[in-house]
Amino acid sequence: MATDASTVGDARAASLKKRARPVEMLIQGFLFVAAAISIVVTIGIVYELGKEALLFFQSEDVTLGEFFSSTTWQPAILDFGIWPLVIATVMVSVIAMLVALPVGLATAIYLSEYASERSRGILKPILEVLAGIPTVVYGYFALTFMTPLLRSILGDGVVEIFNDASAGIVVGILIVPLVSSMAEDALHAVPMSLREAAHALGATKLETSVRIVLPAALSGIAAAFVVAISRAIGETMVVAIAAGAGPKNFTLGEDSLFGHILNPFVAGETMTGHIVRISGGDLSYDSIDYNSIFAIGLTLFLITLVLNMLSRRFVARFREVYE
C-alpha cells in the first residue's frame, strides 16, 4: 500500500518535471531573490558593524576589559565603559515589559476568548491605530504628558524632567499592540476541541482560558514576548527624546544603588539614544568616538541575538503540538 502510493507519487513528480513552467520559475526566482536580499543585507550590516567595532577595539585608548568593566561612558575623555548605557537600556526595557506584558496579554485573552464580534470589531482597529503612531510622537507624549503625570504623583523632587521611567512606560504602551496581536494569534490557533473538552469537564470560562488555552499557546506567547523585548531594547526615538541625553555614569560602592544607579526617575541615556545623540553632532569619521557607536551597535546586536536564541530554546521546550 505504502509502496504503491510512493510509486504513484514518484510518477506524478516525474510527469510534473517534464513540463517546463516558465512563469512558475520566474516567480520562484523572484521569491528567491527577495529572500536573498534580506540575508545579504544582514550579512553586510554585520560585516560593517564588526569591521568598525574592531577598529574601535584595536585603538590603544580602549581595551575589551575596560569596555566591559568600567562604569563610566564619556567618549570625549576616553572613558569607554558600556555599563551605564546597558543599565539604562535594560531598565527602560524592563519597565516597558512590565507595562506591555500584562496589558497586552490581557487584551489578547479578552479579544480571543471573551469579546463579542462587535467589541472585537471596535477594539482591533483601535489597537492597530496605536501601532501606527510614529514613535517620535510617543517620545513627546512621554516628555510632555507622562513625565508631568509622574511628577504630579511622586513630586518634582523625585522625578527629573528626563527619566527612564516615563520613557519605559511609553515604550510599553507602544508595544502593547505588538504583544496583543501576536499573542492573540497564538491563542486563536489553539484547537476548539480543547476548549470544548474543558467545558465538557465542567471548567468555567476563566478556568478554560487561563488553565487550558493559555498553556497550550505558551510557545506562541513566548515568541510574542521576545519580539516585544527586542522592540523595547531597540526603540530609539522615545528614549532619545525622553530618557535623557547623558550616560548615567556611576562609581560602584560610592553611588547608592537605588538612589542613583537603578533609580528609574533620573535621567539615563540608553544605547540607542546615545547613538542617535552622538551621530547628530559634527563627529569626524576617523575619531574613536565615531567608532565607539559601532561597538555599541554590535553590543545591541549581540544582546538581541542572545535573546532570540534563548527564546528559540524556550519555545522548542514548551511547545505543545496538537493533532
Next chain:
Amino acid sequence: MRYSHRLAAVFAVVMLVASACGEGDSGNTTTTTGAQDTTTTASVDGMLPVVDPLDVTGDIVTAGSSTVFPLSEAMAARFEDEGYRGRITIDSIGSGAGFERFCEQGETDISNASRPVKDSEIESCRSIGREPIEFRVGTDALAVTVSPLNTFATDITFEELAVLFSTAVTWQDVRPDWPANPIQRFIPGTDSGTFDYFVEEIFDEDEAPILNAANLQLSEDDNVLVQGIEGDGCDPDDPATTCAVGFFGFAYYAENSDQLNVLSMEGVEPNEANVDAGAYPLARPLFIYSTADLMKQKPQVADFINFYLTHVNEEIIDVGYFPAPPNALEAAEQAWLDAMS
C-alpha cells in the same frame, strides 16, 4: 515560531540600518539655504561688488576654528546652492592649527579663527611671504541660564562657574548663601565649538572636570537643553528638588528668553550692547583670514570672502552666533576693497 524569528531578524536589520543611516548623516552640518531671496540682493551697504557664484570656478581650501566651522559651512553651502561649481574644503582643526597650516605650511587659502591672529603667527606668515588680512564675520557669546523657578541665582563669577560645572553637588557648594538644592547640568555636546570655548575659558582647555561632573546631560540639540533647564522643577524652599543650569550660544537664549533666566557674568549683564562693546566676558570675535596676494591670484577666494561678508548676517543667527558690530563688518569690507585695489 518561524514567524517570530523572521520578525525579530527583520527588526534587528531595520534597527541597525536606522543606526547606520544616522551615522552616515553625522558628517553633515545643517545647511540653511536661502537661495531664493538672495541671488539678486546686493551687499548691505553696496560697498562690495556683487558676486555671482555661477561665474566662480576653482577650489578653495580653508581650515581653522571649530567655532567658525558651522558658520563657514553654512556660507559655503549657500555659495554652492547659488551656483558655485568648485570644491570648498573646510577643516575643523582649531584656530591655532588653522594658522599653522595657513602661515607655516601655506596650504590653506583662508584661515578660520575664533581669536585674533597672534604676533608670532604673523611673523611665521611673513616668513613664507604671506601678510594676513583680518575679516571680522561675527561674535560668539555664551549665555549661562537657569530656569525661571530658580529665584536665587542671578549672577556668577568665572571661579564659581568652574565649581558649578564640575565638583559641586548642591548650589550651596558654589555659593554658601544659595540653597542646598542638587545641581543638574545641561551642556552642548563635546563636538560643538560652544563646548570647546566654555572649556577653554573656564577649565583652561581641560575637558575632564566638566565631563566627570555628575547629573550631566549633553546634547547637540539646543532645544533639549532649553527643555531640560526650563522643566527642572526647581523650588528653592524644597532642597529635594533639583535646580538646573546650562549654557549655549547667546543667540539661542535670546530666542527663548521668556522661558529662561540668564545669569550676569562677573557683574556684566549679558545683552547685545555689552557683547558689542566687548564688556561681556564670555564673548569672542570670529574671524576669517586671507592675504591680498591669494585673493588676487585666486579670484574664487576673493569672491567667496566677498560673498561671505555680504551674506553672513543673513545666516549667522541660524548658526547660533551674534552678528558682528556694523562698524567691524564695514571695516572688513573696506579691508577687502583695499586688498583688491
